[in-house]
Amino acid sequence: MPELPEMQGLAERLDEALSGATLTGVEALQFSAIKTVVPPADAAVGHAVSSVGRRGKYLLIDFVDGPRMIVHLSQGGRVDLEDTPKRTRPKGAVVRLRFDGGPDVLVKEFGTERKAAWWVLEPGDLGPLDGLGPEPFSEEFAELIRTGQDKRRIHTMLRDQRTVAGVGRGHTDDILHRAQLSPYATLASLSDEERERLLAAVHDIL
Incomplete structure (x- = not known):
């Protein structure tokens, strides 16, 4: 897709x-x-x-x-x-x-x-x-990554168009590989440093 x-x-x-x-x-x-x-x-x-x-x-x-x-x-x-x-x-x-x-x-x-x-x-x-989430390069999305406590798997969260618009399975795999994060990890479990790696990977891949 x-x-x-x-x-x-x-x-x-x-x-x-x-x-x-x-x-x-x-x-x-x-x-x-x-x-x-x-x-x-x-x-x-x-x-x-x-x-x-x-x-x-x-x-x-x-x-x-x-x-x-x-x-x-x-x-x-x-x-x-x-x-x-x-x-x-x-x-x-x-x-x-x-x-x-x-x-x-x-x-x-x-x-x-x-x-x-x-x-x-x-x-x-x-x-x-209607109902689409923020764009990946927006301040709203950056704030979500830095402070959010979502307990879903990151792979699931990033593919949810209500959470962030425009990301699918293929690029989610690349993002998590670049950020060196497990697809089974949750946003709530990430350290501040891991959150910054995730945000940087989103921007790099997209």
Whole structure:
């Protein structure tokens, strides 16, 4: 599953490619993936992209005077930029966004789970972002690591998106290896020095 570093890189790539481009069409190619009904899937058509960003593992596409689109790639999702408009429907296609002034965007998903999802939200509606924990580079997260008394295994705690947004199994393994900590240890059991090692490892890996 793409985690924070991969999603950040994707968001930056899309922001560079799409900022200022106008959405001209939305092709829902896997209907179970769209998680909202109101606003409609094509509510952003005619609006220009103001920015593409990230929150946790979610991709955020904001439009000038329009709604926000959120995309979650789940385990096997990926995003392709199509400089030449295509009419084909590739295997695993989820949604195609067509733009004037930028490449088309195809979201597709490999595998059989079909868990990739996307939302169209009114400004101010958090949708799936509601309840996400702080970002790993935030002061709020640093304070949690330095003073928290969580009694769950650190490996479990770091993967809980309500505790910290954007970290998954793969990077959690790397973080604990870098910090030289057992995945079975709890945050509450760590010394001050171990907490600082953990925080430094989070920042280094991500």
